[in-house]
Amino acid sequence: MSSHEHGMGSEKEDCVDYIERIVYLIDNELDQADCAVVEMHLRECGPCLERYDLQRAVKQLVARSCSEHAPESLRDRVRLQLREVTVQITEGNA
Template sequence: MSCGEPHDTDCTEVLSEVWLFLDHECDEKRRLLLEQHLDECSPCLEQYGIEEHLKVLLARKCGGEHAPEEFKQRLRDQIRKTVAEQGGVPVHDRLD
């Protein structure tokens, strides 16, 4: 997807990382770049809003049980791999 406007960070790249952004899974520098793009790009901001609402809904409906940390790490690793394969963009790890 592209809104047709020039941005420092491409729309496709931003949307492929929106879940990482929502989950605070990217480092601060990357987060600021994604945030700047969302501030400038209405179509991406709209898509981000849909994803954010979905995350809230999932948390509300499925948030009672907590998965083991090992499972969550395997899931994060698989999501990163899938995002990188489908989006063709590098996925930046969060700095702990």
């Protein structure tokens, strides 16, 4: 096994350089030449590929979660509870 597979030596330092670039790749914020460089690194580096997959999965999960809306009945219940808490606090201070 090479030192790169164990994350030792200068290869580990090289991987640090790719962490931010991986995020930019996921967000489609790299030019074509940089995409090719990062993608080549990902093909050769298992730990960075795992990080890429994890970050991509988290980003997709967050995007899916943020696009959902709470049902109106839930919103009404939350508003009611907030009003009740406000009334209790106001009455407690009187």
